[in-house]
Amino acid sequence: MSDQVEHERINHVYRQWHGGAALARYAWHRPEVVSQQAARSRVLARLLARTLGPDLSNARVLDVGCGSGAFLRQLIDWGATPAHLTGTELQQDRLDHARLHTAPGVRWHLGQLEAFPDNSVDLVSAHTVFSSILDEDMRKALAAEMWRVLRPGGWTMIFDFRYSNPRNTNVRKVTDVELLRFWPTEQRHYRTLVLAPPLSRAMSRLPWLLPELLSACVPLLRTHFVYMACKEA
Numbered sequence: 001m002s003d004q005v006e007h008e009r010i011n012h013v014y015r016q017w018h019g020g021a022a023l024a025r026y027a028w029h030r031p032e033v034v035s036q037q038a039a040r041s042r043v044l045a046r047l048l049a050r051t052l053g054p055d056l057s058n059a060r061v062l063d064v065g066c067g068s069g070a071f072l073r074q075l076i077d078w079g080a081t082p083a084h085l086t087g088t089e090l091q092q093d094r095l096d097h098a099r100l101h102t103a104p105g106v107r108w109h110l111g112q113l114e115a116f117p118d119n120s121v122d123l124v125s126a127h128t129v130f131s132s133i134l135d136e137d138m139r140k141a142l143a144a145e146m147w148r149v150l151r152p153g154g155w156t157m158i159f160d161f162r163y164s165n166p167r168n169t170n171v172r173k174v175t176d177v178e179l180l181r182f183w184p185t186e187q188r189h190y191r192t193l194v195l196a197p198p199l200s201r202a203m204s205r206l207p208w209l210l211p212e213l214l215s216a217c218v219p220l221l222r223t224h225f226v227y228m229a230c231k232e233a
Contacts, residue, residue, distance in 0.1 A: 006135045025201070032200040035211060039193045040159070041074065043226050047189055048078070051155045051228055052123060056080040062121045062149060063087045064113065064142070065129035069098030072106055082106045086121075088113065113145040124150050125157040130178075131171045143182035152233035156183055159226050162192060179227050187230035192222040 027033065052059050056079045063071050066087030076082055082105030089095040095108050109115065124146045133139050146156055164173040176190070194200075195215040203211045215222055 006133065006138050031204040031208070032197065032211075035200060035208065036194050036197075039195075039215070040224075040226075043191050043193050044074070044157075044159075045078070047157070047191065047226060047228055048123075050189070051230070058084065059123055060084045060121045061086070061123045061125065062113075062116065064124065064126040064146060065089060065132075066098055066108075067094055067127070069102045069106070071125060071127055072098075073102055076103050076106075086116075113142075113149060116149045118148055119151040120149050122151060122154045123157060124154070125159075127159040128161070130158065130174045131161045134170075134172055139178070140182065147183060147231060150231045152231055155228050155230050157226065157228050159224065161223060162225050163223055174225075179229075183227075183229035183231075185229045185232055187232065189226075189228045191226045192219055192224070193226065194222055194224040196221050196223045 048056070056075060059075075059080055061072070061075060061080065061084065063069075063086070066072060066089055069087055072080075072085050072087050075085060082103045085105075086107040086109060087095070087098055088109045088111065089098070090111070092110055095110055099106075099108050126142075126146065130139055130142070133142065150156055158174070158179065160174045161171065162173060165171055179190075180188075193215075195203075195211050199214070199221060200211055203214070
């Protein structure tokens with residue numbers, strides 16, 4: 001599969017998805033969505049404080065496939081300087097939405113990473129990006145580009161699926177073996193999170209503590225992960 005064909009497939013899938021009724025199940029006010037976002041924020045906060053440190057004001061961050069800009073806005077809430085943040089996207093409408101809803105000063109880039117210099121950022125992140133790429137060579141190429149722009153001593157952050165979705169052939173899980181092959185380093189962190197969405201939706205009317213306990217006690221039911229790897233000097 002050529003890169004161009006894969007890019008066109010990804011863009012087509014996202015255009016359909018963002019215009020469809022499936023978005024309703026991810027509405028910000030739904031109890032299970034609130035719970036998922038809280039779990040994600042807890043893990044990201046702990047890992048970022050441990051890797052970049054509690055002061056994010058000087059951190060240079062590149063978020064690949066930034067979507068609506070939610071992760072960059074989270075970093076700003078945690079003290080990051082907007083002018084030190086950059087988001088990239090393949091779809092202009094999502095980039096326009098991100099710019100409209102994010103603090104001034106953040107830089108936005110339509111396209112891939114060729115324009116970014118080597119060793120130029122402290123953190124490079126990709127949230128549910130790799131699972132959207134079905135082509136193995138394209139996954140490898142993106143991982144290599146992310147590693148290239150990261151400075152020695154900086155960190156890459158990946159948030160994605162542990163399991164493939166049998167109902168959605170447009171995504172594929174990201175395995176532990178892939179992560180270690182893409183970003184080989186001794187300094188790394190791996191955390192699982194987020195109760196399986198079908199279970200989370202089914203339990204959304206129950207007391208909030210019950211799904212939290214289930215997620216805490218049965219790690220196999222956590223469908224997502226956060227992986228961070230340090231680029232050694």
